[in-house]
Amino acid sequence: MSDAPRRYLIVGPSWVGDMVMAQSLFITLKKIYPDCVIDVVAPEWSLPILERMPQVNQGIALAIGHGEFSLLARIKKGLSLRKRGYTHSIVLPRSWKSALVPFLSGAKVRTGYRGEMRYGLLNDMRHLDKNILKQTVQRYVAHAYEDALNGAPEIPFPGLEINRNNRDRLIEELSLDVSRPVIAMMPGAEYGSAKQWPENYYKELAVLLVGKGYQVWVIGSEKEKALGQIIVDGSGQYAVNLCGRTELVDAVDLLSCAEQVVTNDSGLMHVAAAVGVELNVIYGSSTPEYTPPLTPDDKMNIFYSGLLCSPCFKRECPLGHTDCLVGINPENIYSSIIS
Numbered sequence: 001m002s003d004a005p006r007r008y009l010i011v012g013p014s015w016v017g018d019m020v021m022a023q024s025l026f027i028t029l030k031k032i033y034p035d036c037v038i039d040v041v042a043p044e045w046s047l048p049i050l051e052r053m054p055q056v057n058q059g060i061a062l063a064i065g066h067g068e069f070s071l072l073a074r075i076k077k078g079l080s081l082r083k084r085g086y087t088h089s090i091v092l093p094r095s096w097k098s099a100l101v102p103f104l105s106g107a108k109v110r111t112g113y114r115g116e117m118r119y120g121l122l123n124d125m126r127h128l129d130k131n132i133l134k135q136t137v138q139r140y141v142a143h144a145y146e147d148a149l150n151g152a153p154e155i156p157f158p159g160l161e162i163n164r165n166n167r168d169r170l171i172e173e174l175s176l177d178v179s180r181p182v183i184a185m186m187p188g189a190e191y192g193s194a195k196q197w198p199e200n201y202y203k204e205l206a207v208l209l210v211g212k213g214y215q216v217w218v219i220g221s222e223k224e225k226a227l228g229q230i231i232v233d234g235s236g237q238y239a240v241n242l243c244g245r246t247e248l249v250d251a252v253d254l255l256s257c258a259e260q261v262v263t264n265d266s267g268l269m270h271v272a273a274a275v276g277v278e279l280n281v282i283y284g285s286s287t288p289e290y291t292p293p294l295t296p297d298d299k300m301n302i303f304y305s306g307l308l309c310s311p312c313f314k315r316e317c318p319l320g321h322t323d324c325l326v327g328i329n330p331e332n333i334y335s336s337i338i339s
Contacts, residue, residue, distance in 0.1 A: 005035040009086040009107050011098050012042040012050075015190070016248065016267025019046050020274050021137040021294065022092060023158035026055035028144040031156070039084070041077070041101055048249035049271075052160040062101070071097075078104025090143045091122065111143055135290055157294045158274040160252050167253035174245060176257075180215040180238060183337065184255055186263040186272070187231060188224040188243075192315025194285035195264050197325050202231045205262065205330040210236040212338060217242055217258070219251050219268065260337055265291055273300070280333050284325040287311040301336045303328045 008029060012022055019042065026038055039058045040050055050059035062077055078101040089102035091112035099121035102110045111124040119125070126143070132152060133139045141153045171178060187202045189195035206216045215238035218228040228243035246254065251271055255261065260278040263269040265286045272279055273295040281293055283304040290311070293300045304310075305324045312318060 005037055006033050006088050007084065007086045008036055008038045009081065009089040009102055009105055010038060010040045011089070011091045011093060011102060012040045012046065013092050014043055017270035017291070018136065019049060020158050020270040022140055023053050023055065023274065024137050024155050024294065025090070025140040025144055026053060027156040028141050028153070030055045032144055045248060048247065049160070052249065052252055054161060074100045075104060077101050081105035092140055096121070135292065137294060155294065159276070160271065160274040162256045162275070163253055166250065167256060170246065170250055170254055174242065176240065177215065178257055180213060182258045183209050183214045183216050184258040184261040184272070185216055185218045185231065186220060186261060186266060186268040187218065187227055188220040189264045189266045194312070194314050194317045194322060195266065196284070197264055197282045197328065199227055199230050201330045203235060205334055206231055206235040206239050208330065208334045209337065210238045214238070216240070217254065219243065219254060262333060269293060280336055282325065282328055284322060285312050285314050285317070303333060
């Protein structure tokens with residue numbers, strides 16, 4: 001029997017939050033097999049995030065857009081990895097196409113859940129019992145174990161490394177004032193508007209916080225730039241719109257400056273949890289039972305209406321009112337922050 005370390009090729013997910021949650025799998029693999037080597041096939045945007053995960057040896061870019069098939073690109077990528085000698089592969093997405101690269105790479109054991117006729121591509125096919133593995137992160141971590149689990153696995157919390165030099169650079173280049181305590185706001189939700197707390201609520205909260213002596217940094221992508229501007233306009237000089245002015249990985253370093261964050265259930269929520277900052281998380285169409293912040297209980301405050309129609313997991317409110325979000329008052333979150 002060979003004593004050589006296991007070499008894992010892991011096909012990562014395509015969403016920001018899911019990629020952060022995947023770190024719990026990487027941590028578990030390193031706990032079980034301390035000398036294993038973990039490479040992750042992932043969208044190019046996620047490579048800087050993977051570099052902040054000490055468990056990952058290398059991120060391997062698959063330059064394919066979310067939902068694209070791109071058969072030729074997958075074939076080329078898989079064949080280019082054959083010389084690396086992967087002993088194991090774990091495929092986190094459940095699509096047929098996502099299993100192509102590990103198969104063509106020659107990985108000996110290829111693990112994943114049953115889905116989309118992946119027989120042959122995977123040779124360690126797992127049955128997903130959603131009654132046992134209720135959370136996305138539990139489903140990821142369960143792949144680390146060779147034997148079937150009788151219950152949900154223990155979940156280690158993700159932890160992204162902070163680059164202090166980059167943080168200092170950002171503070172200088174963006175002319176940020178860190179003399180006041182910082183509350184970061186992440187008002188976006190890539191999934192859809194049914195996850196987004198109303199912009200006027202964010203604005204109302206920003207006004208209250210600035211008046212209390214805080215400064216507010218609104219963080220998001222270029223898509224949230226206009227939304228961020230609505231929030232900061234009229235909120236005072238200590239409300240700053242950073243949306244579209246930074247890269248995703250920069251958010252890791254900027255969030256380390258924050259005393260607390262206010263966020264929807266979004267990818268940046270999971271990033272903030274992995275940074276270790278205290279969270280105020282607003283849930284709409286989703287639920288904290290399915291995608292909870294992966295952080296200690298004393299580091300999170302959950303705001304969830306739990307209406308009869310919740311959770312619907314829809315991108316847009318099917319009833320047209322988003323009462324699950326509208327019913328969460330800015331004063332309640334303000335009280336939580338200053339208490």
